[in-house]
Amino acid sequence: MSILRLEKRRNYDEIAEFGDIGTPGSCRESIKLLVPVNSSKCSEAAPKRCAMNFFHKILFPVDLSHASPKIAPYVSEVARKFEAEIHLLFVVRVFEHFTSLHLPDATIKNIEDEVARRGEEKLQEFMEAFFESDPCKVKVVFGDPAEEIFKYVELEGIDLIIIGSHGKKGIEQVLFGSVANRVVKKSAVPVLTVNPHGRPVG
Amino acid sequence: MKLHKLLVPVDFSKCSRAAFNYSKLIAKKFSANIYLLHVVDKRHVEKIAEVNGESEDELSKKLSLQAKQNLERFLANNGSEGLIVEKIITVGIPFHAIALKAQALGTDMIVMGGHGRVGNGQIDKIFFGSAAERVVRLLPCPVLCVPQEDVDTEIGEKEKL
Numbered sequence: 001m002s003i004l005r006l007e008k009r010r011n012y013d014e015i016a017e018f019g020d021i022g023t024p025g026s027c028r029e030s031i032k033l034l035v036p037v038n039s040s041k042c043s044e045a046a047p048k049r050c051a052m053n054f055f056h057k058i059l060f061p062v063d064l065s066h067a068s069p070k071i072a073p074y075v076s077e078v079a080r081k082f083e084a085e086i087h088l089l090f091v092v093r094v095f096e097h098f099t100s101l102h103l104p105d106a107t108i109k110n111i112e113d114e115v116a117r118r119g120e121e122k123l124q125e126f127m128e129a130f131f132e133s134d135p136c137k138v139k140v141v142f143g144d145p146a147e148e149i150f151k152y153v154e155l156e157g158i159d160l161i162i163i164g165s166h167g168k169k170g171i172e173q174v175l176f177g178s179v180a181n182r183v184v185k186k187s188a189v190p191v192l193t194v195n196p197h198g199r200p201v202g
Numbered sequence: 203m204k205l206h207k208l209l210v211p212v213d214f215s216k217c218s219r220a221a222f223n224y225s226k227l228i229a230k231k232f233s234a235n236i237y238l239l240h241v242v243d244k245r246h247v248e249k250i251a252e253v254n255g256e257s258e259d260e261l262s263k264k265l266s267l268q269a270k271q272n273l274e275r276f277l278a279n280n281g282s283e284g285l286i287v288e289k290i291i292t293v294g295i296p297f298h299a300i301a302l303k304a305q306a307l308g309t310d311m312i313v314m315g316g317h318g319r320v321g322n323g324q325i326d327k328i329f330f331g332s333a334a335e336r337v338v339r340l341l342p343c344p345v346l347c348v349p350q351e352d353v354d355t356e357i358g359e360k361e362k363l
């Protein structure tokens with residue numbers, strides 16, 4: 001836990017000293033210089049810390065609703081500016097909570113598999129439509145959206161999440177998405193919430 | 203994507219410092235300008251006025267002046283790097299004032315500190331858990347929420363602006 005915490009810590013002042021923060025490459029080089037200076041404190045965490053200051057890996061969790069395409073231009077723009085890699089994540093909600101209905105296991109599994117299969121197809125289409133020229137990875141996972149987003153962030157070393165503030169559910173133009181809400185509240189990395197019903201991009 | 207105006211509401215806390223530092227990075231990247239905003243909470247003014255009998259106007263003025271000094275100190279400690287075009291101090295209810303200012307300025311992005319695993323941050327206080335949160339959520343511009351830094355750096359640095 002403590003190592004994790006150190007990795008997550010950001011330190012701007014030190015990086016500012018090195019002036020050029022332009023490319024990921026130059027940033028990594030400057031950190032090599034930093035390590036000896038900073039050896040008293042968590043030197044092994046330093047490269048990670050630097051990486052956390054600038055956005056190298058951007059996670060864009062998509063629900064494949066009509067809101068997702070509206071947020072895509074923002075993601076693409078930010079990614080290009082920071083020369084970052086885009087990760088698209090689609091979370092298949094699991095149907096565990098339907099167990100009280102005594103559905104046979106096989107049925108639930110079938111539905112989940114079907115959703116995952118279709119999700120994967122859709123996600124691929126989505127990527128081709130919006131991020132064709134960007135470095136981009138796609139992933140479909142099972143579980144609770146917010147939890148899976150955090151797991152993915154941890155696993156892949158994501159340093160920025162861009163998420164639609166209003167998703168599928170409810171009176172969507174008015175209420176903040178429940179997933180976005182939870183992500184913003186608990187995330188260890190910065191979260192950019194974009195209102196899909198806001199001003200058009202461009 | 204148009205990104206010329208960043209609105210950064212600061213409450214001089216540790217988390218607003220994190221947000222401010224991120225906003226500087228973004229401003230440099232997008233050659234954007236930063237508008238710093240501090241909102242003197244009207245509800246506090248009212249309460250203080252009630253207790254010590256000063257007029258609300260007087261008190262607002264006094265607190266705004268104090269906030270101005272704090273803002274200068276905040277900038278001196280964190281470095282403005284020539285990115286700040288305006289320092290705004292208003293009296294109002296934070297979420298409301300932020301929303302109004304964002305609209306008036308035509309802000310392209312709001313950068314705020316808050317949350318993280320440490321506890322309550324700016325966003326927590328301003329955005330969530332209030333009946334008026336919907337107003338802020340209706341804001342058309344993107345909001346970048348920067349998590350608070352960690353516990354160990356928090357301790358002992360709380361008072362440092």
